[in-house]
Amino acid sequence: MSAGDPFRRREAADPRVPAAVPASSGPPPPSPDHAAAPRLYGPGARRDVPGLYARLRALGPVAPVLLEGGVPAWFVSGVRELRQVMGRPEWFSRDHRRWNLWDRVGPDHPVLEHMTVTVLFGEGGGRADAIGEALAAVEAIDLRDLALRAARERIDVLAEAGGADLVADYARHVPARVFTRLCGLANDPPPAADLFAAAGTGPGAVPARRRLHARLTELVLDRRRLPRADPPSRLAAHRTRADPEEIALDLLLMLVHGQGTTADWIANALRLALAGDGPAAALAAGRTTVPEFLEDTLWRDTPARNTVGRWAVQDCDLGGRRIRRGDLLVLGLAAAGCDAPRTARERPRIFFGHGERGCPHPAPRVAATIAATAVEAALENLPDLRAVPPGPDRRPSPWAGGPDRLPAAFAPRPR
Amino acid sequence: MSTDSRDRIRTSPHPAHQALIALLATAVPVVPAWSWSVVVVGESDRPLVAAVVGVLGAALCAAVAVAAHRAAAVRVVRDGRIRAQTAGDTLEHEAVLLADHLLPTLAEGVRAGRTAGEILAAHPPIRHAALDRLLRAVGGELDLAARRAEHARALIARCERRITDLDRTWLPLLTTRIRADRHAAAETADPPPAPSGHRPIDDALTRLGDHVRDELLTAARRTDTVLAATAACGARLRAGLETAAEHLRTLRETHGDRPEVREDLVEAGRVLARTVRIADTLVTLAGGGLGRRDTGTVPLPDVLRRATRRIGAHRRVRARGAEGVEVLGQAAEPLARVLTELFDNAAAFSGPDAEVLVRVEEAQEGVLLCVEDGGPGMRRREREAARARIDSPGGLETLDGERTGLAVVGLIAARHRFGVDFGTSPQGGLGVGVLVPWTLVTASGPVAAGAVIAS
Numbered sequence: 001m002s003a004g005d006p007f008r009r010r011e012a013a014d015p016r017v018p019a020a021v022p023a024s025s026g027p028p029p030p031s032p033d034h035a036a037a038p039r040l041y042g043p044g045a046r047r048d049v050p051g052l053y054a055r056l057r058a059l060g061p062v063a064p065v066l067l068e069g070g071v072p073a074w075f076v077s078g079v080r081e082l083r084q085v086m087g088r089p090e091w092f093s094r095d096h097r098r099w100n101l102w103d104r105v106g107p108d109h110p111v112l113e114h115m116t117v118t119v120l121f122g123e124g125g126g127r128a129d130a131i132g133e134a135l136a137a138v139e140a141i142d143l144r145d146l147a148l149r150a151a152r153e154r155i156d157v158l159a160e161a162g163g164a165d166l167v168a169d170y171a172r173h174v175p176a177r178v179f180t181r182l183c184g185l186a187n188d189p190p191p192a193a194d195l196f197a198a199a200g201t202g203p204g205a206v207p208a209r210r211r212l213h214a215r216l217t218e219l220v221l222d223r224r225r226l227p228r229a230d231p232p233s234r235l236a237a238h239r240t241r242a243d244p245e246e247i248a249l250d251l252l253l254m255l256v257h258g259q260g261t262t263a264d265w266i267a268n269a270l271r272l273a274l275a276g277d278g279p280a281a282a283l284a285a286g287r288t289t290v291p292e293f294l295e296d297t298l299w300r301d302t303p304a305r306n307t308v309g310r311w312a313v314q315d316c317d318l319g320g321r322r323i324r325r326g327d328l329l330v331l332g333l334a335a336a337g338c339d340a341p342r343t344a345r346e347r348p349r350i351f352f353g354h355g356e357r358g359c360p361h362p363a364p365r366v367a368a369t370i371a372a373t374a375v376e377a378a379l380e381n382l383p384d385l386r387a388v389p390p391g392p393d394r395r396p397s398p399w400a401g402g403p404d405r406l407p408a409a410f411a412p413r414p415r
Numbered sequence: 416m417s418t419d420s421r422d423r424i425r426t427s428p429h430p431a432h433q434a435l436i437a438l439l440a441t442a443v444p445v446v447p448a449w450s451w452s453v454v455v456v457g458e459s460d461r462p463l464v465a466a467v468v469g470v471l472g473a474a475l476c477a478a479v480a481v482a483a484h485r486a487a488a489v490r491v492v493r494d495g496r497i498r499a500q501t502a503g504d505t506l507e508h509e510a511v512l513l514a515d516h517l518l519p520t521l522a523e524g525v526r527a528g529r530t531a532g533e534i535l536a537a538h539p540p541i542r543h544a545a546l547d548r549l550l551r552a553v554g555g556e557l558d559l560a561a562r563r564a565e566h567a568r569a570l571i572a573r574c575e576r577r578i579t580d581l582d583r584t585w586l587p588l589l590t591t592r593i594r595a596d597r598h599a600a601a602e603t604a605d606p607p608p609a610p611s612g613h614r615p616i617d618d619a620l621t622r623l624g625d626h627v628r629d630e631l632l633t634a635a636r637r638t639d640t641v642l643a644a645t646a647a648c649g650a651r652l653r654a655g656l657e658t659a660a661e662h663l664r665t666l667r668e669t670h671g672d673r674p675e676v677r678e679d680l681v682e683a684g685r686v687l688a689r690t691v692r693i694a695d696t697l698v699t700l701a702g703g704g705l706g707r708r709d710t711g712t713v714p715l716p717d718v719l720r721r722a723t724r725r726i727g728a729h730r731r732v733r734a735r736g737a738e739g740v741e742v743l744g745q746a747a748e749p750l751a752r753v754l755t756e757l758f759d760n761a762a763a764f765s766g767p768d769a770e771v772l773v774r775v776e777e778a779q780e781g782v783l784l785c786v787e788d789g790g791p792g793m794r795r796r797e798r799e800a801a802r803a804r805i806d807s808p809g810g811l812e813t814l815d816g817e818r819t820g821l822a823v824v825g826l827i828a829a830r831h832r833f834g835v836d837f838g839t840s841p842q843g844g845l846g847v848g849v850l851v852p853w854t855l856v857t858a859s860g861p862v863a864a865g866a867v868i869a870s
Binding site for chain 1: 598743
């Protein structure tokens with residue numbers, strides 16, 4: 001693991017590791033393509049996110065874009081190009097130290113806030129594999145069972161009220177419960193507020209992650225003494241030489257990232273299911289199954305909308321653009337989803353980080369099982385469920401995943 | 416046996432000692448006599464006399480010594496015989512005592528839980544050394560055997576207790592835990608019954624317990640996996656059929672006025688509706704969701720129409736009193752499912768032209784729908800079995816044979832709080848009452864009479 005604060009979603013540069021890019025290469029002159037490139041930040045971008053995507057897609061599958069502080073980057077929104085970028089780690093690295101603008105941006109640049117969890121899932125695949133193994137041992141049916149229990153418990157809490165914010169009261173709770181359980185914290189669960197804060201990007205995120213990390217370290221020590229048939233024990237057994245803090249960090253990332261992304265997915269699916277348009281009507285009429293609807297949700301509104309990203313290892317051509325060595329590529333997953341015609345859709349692998357360096361291999365299955373169970377349980381057990389004013393609210397950002405608020409009403413359960 | 420004889424036996428001297436004593440005692444007078452005779456005879460006869468008297472004296476001494484030896488030897492033999500006879504008497508006496516009294520008492524006492532030492536202390540000691548040793552050895556063995564038997568009995572008792580615990584406590588607890596929370600049951604083993612203390616048996620029982628637990632967990636997982644996969648496949652099947660039905664509706668809207676295709680389109684729609692019902696049955700019995708959600712309220716006649724569309728004999732169903740009743744969206748589809756199964760059953764068990772009547776009445780608790788047919792009705796036993804099925808509903812995993820209708824009715828009724836009961840219709844056939852509680856239904860307006868609801 002690199003040095004720096006592991007509790008941030010980004011990885012700080014480690015001074016002990018020599019930079020992959022020779023210092024002599026220096027920042028190249030700005031590409032002429034970026035002269036009038038759309039901005040992926042600022043009030044303009046936040047006001048009209050779909051419009052921004054449309055403008056970017058109009059510029060081609062790989063479009064020039066400016067990030068915070070006018071930092072140039074490439075916005076990849078073509079499905080084919082995304083698959084190329086994600087599927088070839090030897091050409092497009094996840095190591096930000098390859099960035100040819102590294103001298104200009106430095107480790108505290110706001111752009112790096114948009115990075116995915118590269119601490120774990122970065123260049124070294126071994127740790128992600130270990131997490132994958134530990135997760136894969138959880139049987140699909142057990143996972144469904146856990147998710148169903150979590151969903152029903154939540155519904156029992158909400159049922160008599162007749163109304164709820166489906167994001168704060170439901171979508172975040174169900175995956176939090178399941179991942180808490182998977183991480184072995186079910187007997188004495190950490191406060192939900194900590195879990196939600198840790199999954200977010202707010203000011204409370206780092207202290208919450210620190211507290212969870214301390215709990216998980218204790219747990220790993222405990223499991224080393226007395227193993228159980230759960231993922232922390234399997235992870236501890238798999239990585240005998242790693243110190244407990246490191247294993248706890250892996251668990252924390254699974255807890256935080258898995259829970260956050262799945263919650264966003266559930267929230268997005270519920271928002272779309274209550275939208276009242278064609279796909280929502282097809283779902284209500286039973287012409288679409290919930291798992292199909294969830295896949296559709298990924299294409300229409302994926303939780304990980306855009307991520308920073310990948311850095312070109314060498315000069316190359318991509319989507320008709322000349323990419324220089326060390327250029328930053330932003331993965332425009334949400335824009336790619338909107339773009340793809342229905343008939344061209346396949347299993348939505350790209351949204352989970354296509355290729356060798358994607359999410360740990362069982363993660364899509366885990367997330368899909370939890371999300372499908374949670375969405376189906378809500379639609380089945382909250383009768384007459386409908387969105388109510390003021391309607392869904394989402395962070396005005398081209399980066400944020402799910403809605404922040406989804407007020408809904410339903411027929412209260414008779415006492 | 417007298418003390419005297421014992422002393423004599425003890426004091427009888429060795430024959431050689433006796434011979435020596437006799438020799439010395441004879442020598443005492445012989446030697447002076449020889450000396451005197453040598454002194455009194457003349458000088459010339461002295462050697463001869465010395466020799467003759469010497470020889471005679473020596474012979475006398477020898478004769479006395481030999482006689483003493485013989486006498487002593489005879490005494491020794493006699494003493495030995497007396498001693499042997501006394502010992503024989505003792506042996507016989509004590510052996511009889513041992514065989515007839517002591518050993519049975521010992522065995523009985525040890526069986527009763529006393530130790531051999533305690534029992535023997537209460538009896539006079541055995542004088543015969545070998546018999547005494549024999550008795551003590553037997554006592555020791557009996558003690559040991561008793562201790563072993565006690566140990567074995569305790570072990571058997573503990574093993575029995577442990578096995579009883581396994582059967583009566585542990586196993587029911589385990590199955591309850593697996594039913595309640597399979598994940599927790601898989602992650603943490605509940606403590607097995609207290610160990611019996613015998614390692615091989617404990618180990619074997621622990622292995623047995625682990626094995627049973629694993630098998631139960633696997634079986635529960637498999638059942639759930641089968642159900643979940645069936646529900647998922649059924650839902651996809653249903654979604655595909657519903658999509659096809661939607662296409663067909665569009666087709667009927669655009670081409671419905673063409674007489675050459677109209678009838679086929681209508682019939683295809685009915686076939687699809689009936690097939691959707693089969694997929695619905697599969698999903699419902701596998702524990703899946705409804706798949707369809709109605710918002711607001713749905714008029715009861717629409718619900719009845721939905722139900723009749725899904726059976727073959729749709730023309731035979733008549734409704735009375737359905738007008739003016741509105742069903743909450745959440746109950747519309749479940750009610751349609753329940754009625755579909757009841758209509759289908761009623762149609763199947765009455766004549767091909769007989770009418771199936773559904774009467775709608777207001778009751779105190781809600782709206783009562785009575786589905787009545789003119790068939791043979793149910794015998795008492797059948798009615799009880801049907802009620803039991805409704806009271807404890809189950810899915811595919813508890814299906815009795817291949818008949819699914821009643822299971823579907825039971826599951827949906829339980830989930831949506833409909834009341835279901837079986838009785839006799841006015842025509843003498845079966846009458847099934849479905850009570851929809853007021854929380855799910857509203858009634859307003861007049862009760863209309865007799866309308867054919869088939870499309």
